[in-house]
Amino acid sequence: MKALVPAEADGTVEFAEVPEPEPGPAEVLVKVDAFSVNRGETFLLEDPPPGWRPGKDIAGLVVQAAADGSGPAVGQRVVAHPPGAGWAEYAAVRTDALAVLPERLDAPTAAALPLAGLTALRLLRAAGPVAGRRLLLTGASGGVGHYLAELAAAAGAQLTAVTANAERGLRLRELGAAEVVHSVAAANGPYDLVLESTGGTELPRALALLAPRGRLLWFGQASREPVRLDFFALLNGPVSATVQHFSYADVDHPDGPDLRTLVRLTAEGRLHPELGLLDDWRNTAGAIAALRGRRVRGNTVLTLD
């Protein structure tokens, strides 16, 4: 079958002929209709681990059921979150890492859900109750940012989103953000909670905007720059400020139930994946370049024939 594999020349991907996956007993075989590209995958492609193939977010058709009897039947459409190798004609997926799709949810929209949606859902769980609380969300124009804005606003938060420019923040107001600003310096604190994904110099700036005993959930480092924290400088900031490192993989349970929640919310019209780039998978290398160049708002989705 055809699959996208790391292209050493330019740090993107190229087509290769690879063996069809052989599903384990608790895995279904999915004919992939669409997949999405995540920032973490673009990082990994710069220095790909040996044998690794990208692809954590897919949607498609079950063409072989799991041998152990778990999961969906042949012919059902699913969204799935395999550990990798999903940018291919076929992917094997554990039945506890997928959700069945209702008819009205198309494959490109569904493919935009897993990693970004799981991250947003679990970040809000880590945030605790947000109704009536003031939230600051940095790096808000990506896939996670759009989901977070919509879910947090629906839960009653008053959310300030930070995006690089007005165009990248357009949809966030529609999804429920109370305001969109274009730098942390332009945000008016204090905030009860900061959701931070840029690292570098922006994180300390955002930290300084916390209310006393406020918390910053740190879920990414899009700037690629580590963070420098000075104890003495923080003494002039909010008292008892907390930085909590967040990984979307911090869950005690499999992904299935959370994927089903994301599917349900989308089907009910409560969650609106923002497909900022939708293209044919032959153009995946170009999509990766656009994502790296911060030219994509929301999710980057590629479709197969």
Added chain:
Amino acid sequence: MKALVPAEADGTVEFAEVPEPEPGPAEVLVKVDAFSVNRGETFLLEDPPPGWRPGKDIAGLVVQAAADGSGPAVGQRVVAHPPGAGWAEYAAVRTDALAVLPERLDAPTAAALPLAGLTALRLLRAAGPVAGRRLLLTGASGGVGHYLAELAAAAGAQLTAVTANAERGLRLRELGAAEVVHSVAAANGPYDLVLESTGGTELPRALALLAPRGRLLWFGQASREPVRLDFFALLNGPVSATVQHFSYADVDHPDGPDLRTLVRLTAEGRLHPELGLLDDWRNTAGAIAALRGRRVRGNTVLTLD
């Protein structure tokens, strides 16, 4: 009266003749018998703010009661925590920032209590329940460290203390630390809680020893080096690790009740100030040099004639 003031020549102190303080309506005048030196004061002495005089921890005799009728009477002995200017023959102190001393608590011991003791008491409050929990305490050989070790052990914690060498950790085992090690690298995690006061490269090392969803309370930067945190490196560490910046000044209430608690615990034999250096106040400059050189275990206390 005589007072110690910043000495620009060597960043320590020198004697000067200054006016006696004029107490405000809610202040008593204290004839100072002993005071202690805190690390933060040694930092400030390197670049003293204009008009500032050191001295936050004193013990002595009330020689003038407060005009508003609050606080102790003339002739009572007190420990107090003024914002500064305590290294002098007399100090004015607000009546909500002192505690009356019982007969059996001498002035040098009492003078070791305020800043270090308040920090330890409030750190443990911020820590929450510690019974049966594994704690790592870095920079443990100072005044705060000794108080923390004794209070945490009494509250049921299993505490690992980190000190530069065996001599500096001697008393910590006696006070209740389960073990004393001489580098963070020698500590065996995971720990439910880390109490960190060195900053620099030690904080990230200690952070890596946390249990999942563990918390690091950051209460100092004795190394003088800021901390560098890399989001991606942390992904290989404990999930959802939290760094909480702590300032002992983060309280909604005045210092009086907490000072009374420290006095009571000491009088009951539950808290044992470790007077690593006890000298005449004529030798304060030398005491500061010893503290800077990390040659003092526990507290540094100076006495007046």
